[in-house]
Amino acid sequence: MIACNKSIEGRTDNLSFLSPSNVDANAGSWKLILLSRPDSFLVAPPVATNTPGYIGELNEVKGLQQNLTSDQINNIKYWAAGAVLRWNETMRELVAKHNLAPYQNEDGTYPAPNSANPFNYPQFPFSNPCYAARAYAYVAAAQYDALVACWYYKALYNRPAPYKTDSMINANAKYIAKTDLPSYPSEDAVLAGVTAEMMKLFFPTEIAFVEQKAVDEKSGSLASGKNTRSDWTAGESLGRQIATVFAARGRTDKAGGAGGNPTIWAQMEQDCIAKGEVPWISQEVPKRPPQLPLFGKVKAFLFDSATLANEIRPGPPPSTSSQQFKDETAEVRYYTENVTRERMKIIDFWADGVATATPPGHWNDIAAQDFLGQNFSEVRWARNMALLNMAMMDAAISCWDAKYAYFNPRPSQVDPEIKTLTGLPNFPSYISGHSTFSAAAATILGHLIPSRATAYSSMAQEAEMSRLYAGIHYRSDIEVGYTVGQKVGNYAVQRATSDGAE
Amino acid sequence: MKKFVNNILAASMIATSIASAGPASAQTDMDAIMMNKKQFCQGLVYDYSSWDHYWEGTFKRDNENLGTVSSQMLMYMPNYGITNNLNVMASVPYAWTKASQGVLHGMKGFQDLSVFVKWRPLVKSFGKNQFSLFTIGGFTTPLSDYVIEFLPMSIGLGSTNLIGRGMIDYRRGNFTATGSAAYIWRSNVTLDKDAYYDTELHLTDEVQMPNQTLYQLRTGYRGKYLIAEALLTNMITHGGYDITKNNGQLYPNLRMNSTMVGANIKYTVKSYTNLSVVAGANYTIAGRNVGQSRAFNVGAFYVFYVGKKAKS
Numbered sequence: 001m002i003a004c005n006k007s008i009e010g011r012t013d014n015l016s017f018l019s020p021s022n023v024d025a026n027a028g029s030w031k032l033i034l035l036s037r038p039d040s041f042l043v044a045p046p047v048a049t050n051t052p053g054y055i056g057e058l059n060e061v062k063g064l065q066q067n068l069t070s071d072q073i074n075n076i077k078y079w080a081a082g083a084v085l086r087w088n089e090t091m092r093e094l095v096a097k098h099n100l101a102p103y104q105n106e107d108g109t110y111p112a113p114n115s116a117n118p119f120n121y122p123q124f125p126f127s128n129p130c131y132a133a134r135a136y137a138y139v140a141a142a143q144y145d146a147l148v149a150c151w152y153y154k155a156l157y158n159r160p161a162p163y164k165t166d167s168m169i170n171a172n173a174k175y176i177a178k179t180d181l182p183s184y185p186s187e188d189a190v191l192a193g194v195t196a197e198m199m200k201l202f203f204p205t206e207i208a209f210v211e212q213k214a215v216d217e218k219s220g221s222l223a224s225g226k227n228t229r230s231d232w233t234a235g236e237s238l239g240r241q242i243a244t245v246f247a248a249r250g251r252t253d254k255a256g257g258a259g260g261n262p263t264i265w266a267q268m269e270q271d272c273i274a275k276g277e278v279p280w281i282s283q284e285v286p287k288r289p290p291q292l293p294l295f296g297k298v299k300a301f302l303f304d305s306a307t308l309a310n311e312i313r314p315g316p317p318p319s320t321s322s323q324q325f326k327d328e329t330a331e332v333r334y335y336t337e338n339v340t341r342e343r344m345k346i347i348d349f350w351a352d353g354v355a356t357a358t359p360p361g362h363w364n365d366i367a368a369q370d371f372l373g374q375n376f377s378e379v380r381w382a383r384n385m386a387l388l389n390m391a392m393m394d395a396a397i398s399c400w401d402a403k404y405a406y407f408n409p410r411p412s413q414v415d416p417e418i419k420t421l422t423g424l425p426n427f428p429s430y431i432s433g434h435s436t437f438s439a440a441a442a443t444i445l446g447h448l449i450p451s452r453a454t455a456y457s458s459m460a461q462e463a464e465m466s467r468l469y470a471g472i473h474y475r476s477d478i479e480v481g482y483t484v485g486q487k488v489g490n491y492a493v494q495r496a497t498s499d500g501a502e
Numbered sequence: 503m504k505k506f507v508n509n510i511l512a513a514s515m516i517a518t519s520i521a522s523a524g525p526a527s528a529q530t531d532m533d534a535i536m537m538n539k540k541q542f543c544q545g546l547v548y549d550y551s552s553w554d555h556y557w558e559g560t561f562k563r564d565n566e567n568l569g570t571v572s573s574q575m576l577m578y579m580p581n582y583g584i585t586n587n588l589n590v591m592a593s594v595p596y597a598w599t600k601a602s603q604g605v606l607h608g609m610k611g612f613q614d615l616s617v618f619v620k621w622r623p624l625v626k627s628f629g630k631n632q633f634s635l636f637t638i639g640g641f642t643t644p645l646s647d648y649v650i651e652f653l654p655m656s657i658g659l660g661s662t663n664l665i666g667r668g669m670i671d672y673r674r675g676n677f678t679a680t681g682s683a684a685y686i687w688r689s690n691v692t693l694d695k696d697a698y699y700d701t702e703l704h705l706t707d708e709v710q711m712p713n714q715t716l717y718q719l720r721t722g723y724r725g726k727y728l729i730a731e732a733l734l735t736n737m738i739t740h741g742g743y744d745i746t747k748n749n750g751q752l753y754p755n756l757r758m759n760s761t762m763v764g765a766n767i768k769y770t771v772k773s774y775t776n777l778s779v780v781a782g783a784n785y786t787i788a789g790r791n792v793g794q795s796r797a798f799n800v801g802a803f804y805v806f807y808v809g810k811k812a813k814s
Contacts, residue, residue, distance in 0.1 A: 006690050010705035089703065096699035103748040121747070283605055285566035336607060344649050348694030355699055355751040365697055365705070412605045419607035421652070423750055471607070 011369070012089065015081035019177040020377040024501070027379040028152030031499035033141045033301070033386065034245050038152035041241040043234050046159045046184045057228035058166050064223040065172040076175045076220040083191045083217065084143060084381035085368055090195075090213060091139055092357035092364060094203050098127040099355050101288070101426070108286035112259060118204040125202070129433055130295045130396045132358040134255055135202040137301060137386075137393035139195060142246035144386035146194040146239045147379040150187050153238070159184040163225045173225030185235035186227040187378050192217045193239025201247045253299040258292040265290055272407035278320040280409045280428035291427040296401025301390040302491035312398045312487055314480045317408045317430035328474040332411040333418050336471035343469040344421065350434060350466040353423040359434050359463070360392040363441035366459065370449055383501055384448050388441060391492035395440035396433070398484050403428040411474060422470040432473045435464035435481030436488070443489025447496055460485075531591065531618040531638050532718055534671030534680045535729075537583030542808045547780070547801030549575045553793030556654075559744035560790055569603025571654050571793060575613070579801075582808070587622040594645065597657040606655055612645035613658045618665070636669040638684075651693050653752035654793065660754060661688040661711045678731070679721040686714040691754050700743045700753055709755050712741030720766075727772055733764040733784065745791050759790040764797075778803050 028038050047053050068076075079086055102111050102122035111122055118124035125131050161183035163173040170178070181187075192214035199210045218236075221227045227235075268290075272279035282288050300308065318324040335343070352359045367388050371381055408430035412418040425433070438460035446453030464482055467473035496502060537543055552572035555564050574597065581591040598610035618640030625634045643662040650660035667684035688711035696707045715738050722731035742757035764784030771777045784797045 006710050008690065008704065008706055008708045008710050012705055089705070092697075093699065093703035096703055100746060100749050285603065339607070341647055341649075345694045348649065348651055349696065351695065351751075353751055355746070355749050356695075357697065357699070357703070362697070418605075420605045421607045424605050 012081065012085070012372075015077075015372065017077065017080035017175060017177050018082040018085075018378070019375060020179065020380075021375040022377060022380075023179050023181040024151065024377040024379050025155060025181070026151075027148055027377070027383075027501070028155050030148050030151075030379075030383065030501050031495075032145050032148055033390075034249060035145045035149065035242065038149045040245075041149065041238055043149075043153045043157075043185055043238055046157055046230060046234070049159065049165050054228070054230070057230060058162055058169060061162050061169055061222055061225060061228055062166070062172075064219075065169065065225060068223060072219070072223060073175060075216055076224045079188065079217050079220045080176045080224060082372075082378065082381060083188050084378055084385060085372070086217075087139070087143070087191055087195045088136075088364055088368060088385060090210070091136060092361045094206055095127045095132040095135065095361050096355055096357045098123065098125055098203065098205075099132065099358060101126060101128075101354065104286050110286075110288055115204065115256075123205055127203075127358070128291055129352075129358040129360065129437070130258070130292045130400060131255075133360040133389070133393045133396040133437070134250075134253075134298065136360050136364060137389040138202065138246050138250050139198045140382065140386040140389040141301065142194050142198055142243050143191055144379075144382040145246075146190045146242040147187055147382045149238060149242060150185055150190040150235060151379050153185055153234075154182040154187075157184050158182045159231075161226055162228055169225040176224045176226050181377075183227050183231045185238055186221060186231040187235065188217055188221040188227065189232040189235025190239040190242075191378070191382075193236035194243045195239075197240045197243030198247060201250050249299075254297045255295070258295040258298060259289070260293045262289075264293060268293060268404055268407050276319070276321070277407075278409050278414060280407045281413055282426055283410065283413055283424055284426055288426045290404070291425070292400060293404045293427075296397055296404055298397050300394040300397050302394045302488070302495060308398060308401060312401075312484060313405065314402055314431060314484055317406055317474075317476050317480075320409065320414065324476075325474075328476060329411055329415050329418075332468065332471055332474060333415055335469050336418050336421065339421065346462055346466045347421050347470045350463040351422045351470075352434070353425075359437040360389065360396070360441075363388065363392060363437065363445075366456075367441070367445055370445070370452055374449065380501065383499070387444050387448070387492045387496050390495075391440040391444045391489050392437050394491065395436045395485050395488045398488055399431055399433050399436040399481065400427075402431045402480075402484065403433075406430050408477075411471060418471050420471040422466075422472065424472055429473060430477050431481035431484055432464060432467050432477040433481070434467050435460075435473075435478040436485040438463040439482040439485025440489040440492070441485075443486050444492040444496065447493045531616075531620060531640060531665075531667065532669075532682055532684075533720065534634060534636060534669060534678070536586060536620070536622055537581055537589050537805075539583050539585045540808050540810070541583040541805055543581045543803055543805040545579045545780075545801050545803030547577045547579060547799055549577070549797060549799040551784075551795045551797035553786070553795045556793040557789045557791055558747060558749070561747070562794070565604075567604035568601045568606070568654070571599065571601050573597060573599045573657065577801075579803075589620045590618070591620065592617045599655050599657055601655065609649060609652060609655045609657050611648045611657055613648070614642040614663075615645050616640060616642040630674050632673040634671040634673070636667075636671065636682075638665075638667040638669065638682075640665050649694070650691055650754050651695060651698075651751075653754070659688075659711075660691040663688045667716075673724070676723050676725050677721075678724045680719070682718050684716040686716060688713055693753070698753055700755060709753055711755055712739050712757070714739050714758075727770045729766070729768040731766050733762070733766060735762045735764070735784070736760070742791075756791040758792050759788075760786050760792045761788040762786050762795075776805050778805070 113122045113124035115124045163170040196214045269279045352362045410429045442456035442460035446456045464478040554570045577595040579593045593616045595613045597613045600608040620638045664687040669682035671680045691709050693707045717736045719734045720731045737760050739757045742755045762784045766782040768780045780801045782799045786794045
């Protein structure tokens with residue numbers, strides 16, 4: 001238990017390089033998400049490998065491979081473990097960093113982050129679960145389309161990697177997998193370009209940080225012997241162009257107005273009272289406006305608004321005056337008055353509250369840990385991450401739609417004796433976000449890795465129960481949330497079975 | 503009998519950190535008082551500490567979602583004189599926390615066992631002036647698997663600590679002054695979460711705990727029946743991170759610094775010298791990532807000889 005060396009190691013600090021069991025050479029024909037064609041953006045043909053220009057590029061790589069420092073080698077290894085993985089981890093880090101609710105003003109109101117002035121306090125964004133789910137989904141979806149386009153051009157131009165062309169580079173390319181995948185345009189560069197460009201929309205205060213990561217990735221990619229400069233340049237440019245399509249959708253998907261305004265907040269409360277129900281009230285002091293009450297209006301990836309209204313939105317929660325509601329409240333109180341260490345562990349493990357990567361980030365982590373054992377190609381990593389994250393963004397939309405349609409109070413509001421064992425989220429209770437996210441994630445992940453399907457559903461069930469144990473959700477919230485999450489997840493499964501990758 | 507145990511700084515230090523759990527120290531590991539050979543002393547101390555302001559990094563604020571955060575502790579403290587110059591002592595605390603406002607649930611449980619050995623290698627007199635030198639070594643370790651990631655409601659930080667302390671005591675008549683410096687090595691701790699963000703994302707449940715130093719000056723009156731001292735205590739964490747603005751998810755590796763002033767009184771009952779009562783108070787005057795605690799404690803100790811009283 002007591003060791004003198006206190007340095008800690010993350011579970012992905014020392015991975016071996018990504019070695020795909022199948023390079024998915026035909027992925028250029030996989031179904032795109034937003035692009036209409038894989039060649040919507042032109043990539044010029046590369047020069048032949050026997051031209052002086054290209055031989056010069058090979059010499060640059062040879063130069064970079066001389067006398068690599070341990071830092072440079074570590075950088076190569078870091079990215080060689082998988083660029084989709086590394087950018088996903090970076091996203092999770094940024095979400096956790098920015099997942100902080102604003103501190104109140106002197107007068108008891110709250111300032112809102114402003115994307116037009118992102119560095120002013122409170123910095124933009126506040127990456128709460130909905131914001132995070134949407135950011136993960138856009139970045140993953142953009143990465144996927146960009147890699148499909150990349151694979152299309154790889155097959156079209158078929159220029160071999162430097163380690164295939166040159167024996168000296170091959171001998172020094174010790175830290176990467178060597179495959180038959182053509183290297184033009186570079187998939188690493190596509191990922192760097194598309195991700196860095198998406199950050200301008202999602203994390204504007206982190207552009208410098210992200211661009212530096214892209215520079216590091218480029219250094220590693222060239223020095224590894226995997227790419228030449230023209231592989232990189234073509235890929236990065238392609239990635240950046242494709243990002244603009246996703247960023248344009250992001251600017252018009254109605255997320256910008258999801259915060260609503262005081263008139264809308266009051267109207268939601270009044271609508272709930274008019275139905276004879278007790279409305280949700282913020283239990284923060286000072287009272288904080290409800291979190292993203294119009295997020296249910298955001299444009300989903302996997303279904304349209306009619307499907308949301310007609311097929312996904314659940315029926316109402318038990319009436320606040322019903323016996324069932326009283327019984328469910330009593331059950332919540334039981335758990336908060338009978339705390340066990342075992343349940344606390346579950347509460348903490350799934351808390352995913354402020355300053356964390358959020359529940360969607362947690363499921364990205366779970367997915368990444370399993371994908372690592374699957375030897376997926378980068379394009380398949382991207383596809384699976386896109387499916388997972390589109391499902392979770394659409395789960396957020398479905399869940400928030402229900403939350404604000406019903407405006408149901410939290411257990412601790414109706415019974416002040418209930419004290420919570422995790423932070424109390426500042427939005428209505430029905431349906432549970434954790435349950436919706438987790439069921440959607442478990443459904444699509446169980447499809448992607450069937451051998452883990454049972455494990456995913458037990459994880460999702462544990463995640464949902466953690467919210468009842470913690471005293472912040474009724475049983476109806478989690479059970480209905482789970483059902484809604486499964487429905488959403490099934491839309492992702494439908495897409496997965498028809499995207500050409502299976 | 504005057505060489506009696508009365509230090510209950512331990513209890514007040516608990517209140518130093520925002521976690522309501524500072525570097526735990528057992529009775530007398532920070533004072534210059536020794537038990538005689540074969541003397542066994544045991545006591546119960548109750549400590550109440552609370553704060554309604556805290557430092558988020560260096561930003562001092564209150565929080566209406568917490569109101570006043572209080573932690574209470576009941577400690578059993580035995581102490582035994584192996585020789586007149588070598589004592590061994592321990593403390594077993596049970597702690598519970600509460601927030602006066604907001605919805606957060608309090609926590610409770612056995613906190614950290616502490617065991618210390620105190621050695622006085624040197625006593626020198628120069629006329630009326632007497633100097634004593636002490637070295638103290640010990641450890642603290644959690645007695646239960648309490649939750650450490652639910653700060654400030656958690657009852658402790660969960661690390662096992664090794665503590666080494668040097669101390670010098672000056673005495674002239676009933677006037678005393680004591681200075682000590684301690685280094686606290688803290689083991690890493692394990693979260694229930696398997697990923698966390700402090701200043702970067704860590705994909706592990708292990709948290710690297712920064713070490714600490716603890717300085718104390720105490721001075722006052724040390725008579726046969728009454729001891730009254732003023733205390734100045736400074737705790738410094740070497741590393742760790744600052745709470746970011748309005749961040750409610752705190753981890754045990756915070757950079758917790760504090761400066762406290764306080765007072766201790768011990769009174770030995772004249773007509774029945776086996777028994778003594780103690781009381782103390784501490785107030786945090788400066789801090790970083792800790793609550794601005796006010797702590798009060800009261801206790802009673804009973805001392806007797808095990809077997810025959812040693813010749814002294």
